[in-house]
Amino acid sequence: MEVIYFLVPMAVLIVVGIAAGLFWAVKSGQFDDLEGPAHQILMDDEVYPEEEPQKGDKEK
Amino acid sequence: MTGTNHENESCYHCGLPVPEGIDYHVKISGLERPMCCKGCESVARAIVDGGMENYYLHRTDKVGTVRELVPEALRQMEVYDRPEVQKSFVRHESGQVSEASLILEGIVCAACVWLNEQHLKSLPGVVDVQVNYSTHRALVRWDEQRTRLSKILKAITEIGYLAHPYDPSTHQRLLEKQRKDYLKRLGLAAALGMQVMMFAVAMYLGDWWGMEKEHRIFFQWISLGLTLPVFLYSGQPFYQAAWRDLRHGRAGMDVPITLGIGIAFAGSLVSIAQGSGHVYFDSVVMFIFFLLTARYLELAARKRASEHTEALIQSQAASAVRELGEDATEVVAAMELEPGDIVQVRPGETIPSDGVIIEGVSSVDESLLSGESRPLSKKSGDELVGGSINIDNFLRVRVTAAGQDSVLSTILQLVERAQAEKPGIARLADRVAGYFVAGILILATVTASWWWLNDPQQWLPVTISLLVVTCPCALSLATPAAITAATGNMIKHGLLASRGYALERLARATVLVFDKTGTLTHGTLKIGRIYCRDDVDEAFCLQIAAGLESRSEHPLARAFIDLEVAGGGLPEDFMNVPGGGLTGLINGTRYYLGNAAWVAEQSGQAMTGLEKRCELPGTRIFLADDKQALALFVLHDTIRPGAAELVQSLRNQGIEVKLYSGDDESAVGPVAHELGIETWQAGMLPADKLSSVRALQHEGHTVAMVGDGINDAPVLAGADVSIAIGEGARYAAAAADMVLLAKDLDVLEVGVNTVRKMMRIIRQNLFWALTYNIAAIPLAATGFIHPWMAALGMSASSLLVVANAMRLTR
Known part of the structure; x- marks a missing residue:
């Protein structure tokens, strides 16, 4: 059972990685617009060139 | 010293x-x-x-720290006295009184609110100050003649705070920041919480199957390490809120939450330190996670409910293309537009301010403002509302009202005012929740001492369960969630509440009084019937009349111009005689159009022949040339769409419908008859209407009043809840509790249904919350509920209440 002393810290490390990823995602605005991108993908760029101006809008 | x-x-x-x-x-x-x-x-x-x-x-x-403002900063405040700067955040009321919203920096406790209010109220010329503690916003009203905004701002710096005028977009940013904040806390609690749960399951199984002590200790330490960030970071909003409540000497719902979390965490620490006993980290993270979920959902619901308002704010165009004489244009901020400016609006653009089309024909989407989803076609001379969208064609527009006076701006201010006020039922719920929490704290102390004396092993989990399971979150969320949802839904349909109490009162209304024929009818006249001489063509008469009226500004003229009969030609030698009629040469013949006496006198022809043939009520317009009387047009008002359905459905819901009108009997009678309104009175002065309303209230009725709000302000103010009809929005803003923006009257029915449903849902929510809390107390106090069950039950009840309220948005 000694292996848990290796596996558990590994699990914790992974969780920390997940948490860090989440913080990055929130900070970089991945959750800013949960609806837009779903529609955006269906829109032709030629017809609606100005659609979704918010995309990639970073926190200042 | x-x-x-x-x-x-x-x-x-x-x-x-x-x-x-x-x-x-x-x-x-x-x-x-x-x-x-x-x-x-x-x-x-x-x-x-x-x-x-x-x-x-x-x-x-x-x-x-106190900010020591340099003179430069103080001088900059004087900028806020300039009218063009004040435009976006100052509202001018009757007389010299102005109103502005400010954001206050440096507010840390309720005493700060008190200090600011006292200080500002002591200034000469300040009429009223209200500081909202939770939003850190102040609403200041002052007399323009006796003081200036910059003096008020400077006075705030004198006592060590800093104020800026409130700009809605800043508020938006704050909301967004809050949402992201919650998302991070929630995500962290979820990610780490899952791990903690995993170890918790291992330890529960260990209790059952047996487990090596060193492994248990290892798991406990790992759980502690994983719980610590959740406890310190994710739980913060609760601790802050609880601390704020305690400092005010209040007991809000966050107090038992914080105590529950704190005791569970501290108890687990003690267990680890002693190397024996149970740890409750799983309960801590689960509780924080579920509670945050409920809060996050509530925040999201609030955001969704106010989305429409946000859309309104965003629909304000930022810039406009202004004409500078021949062939020259400049791009200016929409804020800087002045009435009289000519702006150009290309297809797809937002109309920057209220105005009148002077060139072009297009269709316009006003759905944001009126709930009307079909594009409306607009031509030269038609009015446009700022914030609506020009769809097809290029338009030139003359600005009639901009910035603060515009319809959109007024609407936004009304919404803001309504949101700042708490309705009675919400205040009651807050008070009950306060007593409830105080009761729980006492009960928790008693329970903890009893278990401590009788079964020391159990006192900790029992106390945690009790604190957690009885938290009156559901009770506190029950009303605000329903109110935001209902408000949002009604705005979507085009009915706007401008007062916090409006929804509640409308739900209780037993009598609905229409104070004017014009509210049930369009208030604009249409040609109902044409009587011609037998040898004259009807179309010909209409052409002539439309030709003459095309030069007139009189409201009656619209009835003819809207027909768009071509071929009449523009009249020459045109003359408009106020109180009489119009005359002009068309194709070489002189025509007279007007009331019977004037036309008869001018043309020298008797109108009696035509007059005898007509037995319809309505306004009569005669047409004659120098040789003969040609035609009689009978104009009458048309009933608004949805009016009949509205009256019928209101009656079905047990609401009495009455019509009090200042118009004469011949105008009111047919309308009342057609709509099936049994109680109606004509020829009433505003004072008569008011006394009738008072009499109804005396009989115990709750009176809702619907009017256009311009000349009936006293009656509207006298009713329990007043609803102004759309076009009057600008004028009725100050007096009316609600504004109907939509063109169709049956939106009122939607409104009544929504508020009644809202009250029903509030009652359900309160009932459920109270039942749940009261039922949970004995179970928790007697030790039947494990902490994790408590966390689950509490959170589930909060979620249920929010979800129930969300039904209103559908």
Whole structure:
């Protein structure tokens, strides 16, 4: 059972990685617009060139 | 106090240590108090001199650093006196009174609110000040002649706070920041919580199957490490809220939450330290996670409910293309537009301000403002509302109202006012929740002591369960969630509440009074019937009449012009005789159009022949040339779409419908008859209407009044809840509790249904929350509920209440 002393810290490390990823995602605005991108993908760029101006809008 | 030994002294005002060699003092409450700097000294002196020493008695937190404003910053405040700057945030009321929203920086406790209110109210010329503690916003009203906004702003800096005019977009950013904040806390609690749960399951199984002690200890330490960030970071909003409540001497729902979390965490720490006993980290993370979920959902619901308002804010165009004479244009901020400016609006653009089309034909989407989803076609001479969208064609528009006076701006201010007010039922729920929490805290102490004496092993989990399971979150969320949802839904349909109490009163209304024929009808006349001489063509008469009226500004003219009969030609030698009619040469013949007496006198022809043939009520317009009387047009008002359905469905819901009109009987009678309104009175003066409304209220009725709000302000104000009809929005803004923006009257029915449903849902929510809480108490106190069950039950009840309220948005 000694292996848990290796596996558990590994699990914790992974969780920390997940948490860090989440913080990055929130900070970089991945959750800013949960609806837009779903529609955006269906829109032709030629017809609606100005659609979704918010995309990639970073926190200042 | 001599001022020689400063080492251990801290500034009495801001709480920072007093530096060596600094010797500022202010006498407060009879003692010389040390001050750390000139800034604090002058602020404290201003507070004392203003007779507001009590602030120091009541404050619960020191303000921290005082900003010492340089003269430059003070001078910049004078910018806010300039009308063009004030446009976006100052509202001018009747007379010289203006109103502005400010954001206050530096508010840390309720005493700060008190201090600011007292200080500002003592200034000459300030009419009213209201500071909202939770939003840190102040609503200030002042007399333009006696003071200026910059003086008010400077007065706020005198007592150590900083105020800026409130700009809605800043508020939006704050909301967004809050949402992201919650998302991070929630995500962290979820990610780490899952791990903690995993170890918790292992330990529960260990209890069952047996487990090596060193593994258990290892798991406990790992759980502690994983719980710590959740406890410290994710749980923060609850601790802050609880702390704020306690400082106010209130007991809000966050107090037992914080206690529950705190005791569970501390108890687990003790268990680890002692190397024996149970740990409750799983309960801690689960509780925080579920509660945050409920809060996040509530926040999201609030955001969704106010989405429509947000859309309104965003629909304000930022810039406009203004014409500068021949062929020259400039791009200006929409804020800078003045009435009279000519702007160009390309297809797809937002119309920057209210205005009238002077060139072009297009269709316009006003759905945001009126809920009307079909595009409306607009032509030269038609009015446009700022914020609506020009769809097809290029338009030139003459600005009629911009910025603060525009329809959109007025609507936004009304919404803001409604959101700032708490309806009675919400206040009641808050109070009940307060008592409830106080009761729980006492009960928890009693329970904990009992278990401590009888079964020391159990006191900790039982107390945690009790605190957690009885938290009145559902009780506190029950009303606000329903109100936001209902408000959002009604705005979507085009009915706007501008007062917090409006929804509740409308739900209770037993009588609905229409104060004018014009509210049930369009108020614009249409040609109902044409009587011609037998030898004259009807179309020909219409052409002539339309031709003449095309030069007239009179409201009656619309009835003819809207017909768009072509071929009449423009009249020459045109003359408009007020109180009489119109005359002009068309194709060489002189025509007269107007009332019977004037046309008869001018043309020398008797109108009696035509007059006899007509037996319809309505306004009569005669057409004649010099040789003969040609035609009689009978104009009458048309009933608004949805009016009949509205009256019928209101009656089905047990609401009495009445019509009090100032118009004469011949106009009111047919309308009342057609709509099936049994109680109607014609020829009433505003004072008569008011006394009738009073009489109804005396009989115990709750009276809702629907009017156009311009000349019936006293009646509207006298009713329990008043609803102004759309076009009157600008004028009725101050008096009416609700504004109907939509063109169709049956939206009122939607409104009544929504508020009634809202009250029903609030009652359901309150009932459920109270039942749940009361039922949970004995179970928890007797030790039947494990902490994790408590966390689950509590959160589930909160979610249920929010979800129930969300039904209103559908």
